[in-house]
Amino acid sequence: MTDPATTADCLKLTSYFGERQRVGGRFLADAQLxxxxxxxxxxxxxxxxxxxxxxxxxxRTDRLLTLSEDLPLVSIAVDTRPQVDAVxxxxxxVQQTGLVTLxxxxxxxxxxxxxxxxxxxxEATKLTIYVGRQERVYRVPAFVAVCDLLHRRGVAGATxxxxxxxxxxxxxxxxxxxxxxxxxxxxxxxxxxxERIGRVLPELGALLRRPLITLERVRVCKxxxxxxxxxHALPGTDNHGMAMWQKLMIFTSEGALxxxxxxxxxxxxxxxxxxxxxxxALRGIWGFTGDHVPHGDxxxxxGRRVPVLTVVIDxxxxxxxxxxxVDELTGNHGVVTSEMVPxxxxxxxxxxxxxxxxxxxxx
Numbered sequence: 001m002t003d004p005a006t007t008a009d010c011l012k013l014t015s016y017f018g019e020r021q022r023v024g025g026r027f028l029a030d031a032q033l034x035x036x037x038x039x040x041x042x043x044x045x046x047x048x049x050x051x052x053x054x055x056x057x058x059x060r061t062d063r064l065l066t067l068s069e070d071l072p073l074v075s076i077a078v079d080t081r082p083q084v085d086a087v088x089x090x091x092x093x094v095q096q097t098g099l100v101t102l103x104x105x106x107x108x109x110x111x112x113x114x115x116x117x118x119x120x121x122x123e124a125t126k127l128t129i130y131v132g133r134q135e136r137v138y139r140v141p142a143f144v145a146v147c148d149l150l151h152r153r154g155v156a157g158a159t160x161x162x163x164x165x166x167x168x169x170x171x172x173x174x175x176x177x178x179x180x181x182x183x184x185x186x187x188x189x190x191x192x193x194x195e196r197i198g199r200v201l202p203e204l205g206a207l208l209r210r211p212l213i214t215l216e217r218v219r220v221c222k223x224x225x226x227x228x229x230x231x232h233a234l235p236g237t238d239n240h241g242m243a244m245w246q247k248l249m250i251f252t253s254e255g256a257l258x259x260x261x262x263x264x265x266x267x268x269x270x271x272x273x274x275x276x277x278x279x280x281a282l283r284g285i286w287g288f289t290g291d292h293v294p295h296g297d298x299x300x301x302x303g304r305r306v307p308v309l310t311v312v313i314d315x316x317x318x319x320x321x322x323x324x325x326v327d328e329l330t331g332n333h334g335v336v337t338s339e340m341v342p343x344x345x346x347x348x349x350x351x352x353x354x355x356x357x358x359x360x361x362x363x
Contacts, residue, residue: 010042010107010214011084013077013091016280016313017098018060019048020070029073031094033165036077037172039087042107043130043212044077045163045185050308051265052280053272054099063265072280074311076187077167078107078130078214099278099313101245101341108213112205117194117215124156125197126216126249126337129188129204132168133175137207143286145207146188147294153200155192156223157251157289157335159307160296161282162186169210188287189309191218191251191337218249222327222336224290231323231338234316245341246319248312250326251289252334255305263329264308270325276318281310289335313341 021028029046036044049072051061060072077087088102105128108115117125129146137145143160150158164175166185173183190197197215205211221229234244250267258266264281271279286296287307296306312322319338330336 008107009081010078010105011081012103012105012214012216013084013088013100014103015073015075015091015095015098015100016052016054016278016311017073017095018054018070019073021098023094023096028095028098029075029165032075032091033167033172033174035087035090035094036075036167039079039083039090040170041077041083041087041167042079042109042170043166043168043185044075045130045161045166045187047074047076047161047187047282048072048164049074049280050283051268052278053268054278057272059268059272074280074282078105080107101247101313103216103341105214105216108201108205108215109211112201112211112213115198115201117198123194123217124191124220124337125194126218126339127155127190127192127197128214128216129190129208130168130185130212131188131208132173132183133162133186134183135209142208143186143188144294146204147286147288149203149207150190150192150200151288151294153192153203154196155190155200156220157192157287158188158190158294159251159282159284159287159309160186160188161309162285169212189249191220191249191335216339218337218339220335220337221248221323222330222334224334225330225332227327231319232316232340233320234340236315236317244316245313246316247339247341248310248319248323248326249337249339250310250312250330250334251287251336252308252310252330253289253292253295253305254283254308256333258329262308263333264310266329267310267326270329271312271322274321274325276312276322277314279310279312281308283308289333
């Protein structure tokens with residue numbers, strides 16, 4: 001992606017684990033976010049999932065109080081390559097299990113001018129915007145203003161995810177009880193054509209006080225039930241013999257049902273029964289898919305109309321099987337994207353020395 005004056009290479013470090021997972025007598029989530037704060041990571045956010053499972057197929061869900069104490073968590077940290085590489089070395093000593101991915105992206109911040117995003121056949125752009133929980137634009141919540149703008153500009157879909165901890169511009173911003181939590185980060189994940197995303201970037205830069213945005217390439221597989229393209233057909237390993245990974249992202253709404261239950265729950269249950277290695281559903285607070293008007297519920301009042309983002313990461317062979325199930329379950333609703341995860345993956349589990357097992361791919 002272009003215009004080096006306004007964009008920079010960055011890495012996105014994402015971890016998937018359980019809320020009750022501990023390391024050294026403390027919760028892994030706290031250890032991770034302390035590390036991101038100490039390293040002054042440009043932006044990071046901790047998200048609490050609604051439902052999911054990992055390699056052991058233990059279901060974590062918020063449907064039953066007895067299980068809700070161990071919900072799935074996702075942490076995302078974004079910064080330049082040297083910063084993330086330094087964090088990764090320390091993460092090896094902290095995280096012993098779970099799934100970690102490290103992906104390349106382009107980061108924009110400060111004054112954002114026009115950016116031309118080259119497109120390849122069937123490819124699109126994933127746009128992630130980081131804002132503060134109480135940040136406002138002309139007396140309107142920033143996430144609402146951003147979604148309205150993206151919808152008007154014909155972007156395929158967007159989901160707003162509420163963070164409970166994180167860093168913003170290198171400063172730790174942790175949610176606290178009875179506090180305003182104005183600067184605790186939120187993520188707005190949107191998908192659209194490179195042309196549409198490129199055109200809207202200067203408007204986003206003018207809209208936000210301190211914009212911090214990342215761009216990644218994805219393939220839009222489905223939109224509003226219509227099949228556009230299937231996920232990339234990839235070999236199981238790259239030219240160096242390293243395992244290849246793929247990711248599906250399914251943007252739906254809690255009000256979209258399949259056989260009487262929300263689509264995201266049906267997807268998680270179907271994939272768990274079929275032997276997929278893992279899936280995580282993240283409940284949003286606002287967003288839209290396709291031509292539907294942006295919608296949701298008031299902040300912290302989660303209801304049946306809120307958008308949901310479900311993430312599936314697996315081998316290309318298993319992703320092909322998972323997509324068949326996702327295709328069936330999203331027959332009338334949602335946006336489905338696929339992307340490669342080729343840069344670096346930390347595979348679920350530990351090595352024989354007890355450290356996090358990493359598989360490095362060439363950049």
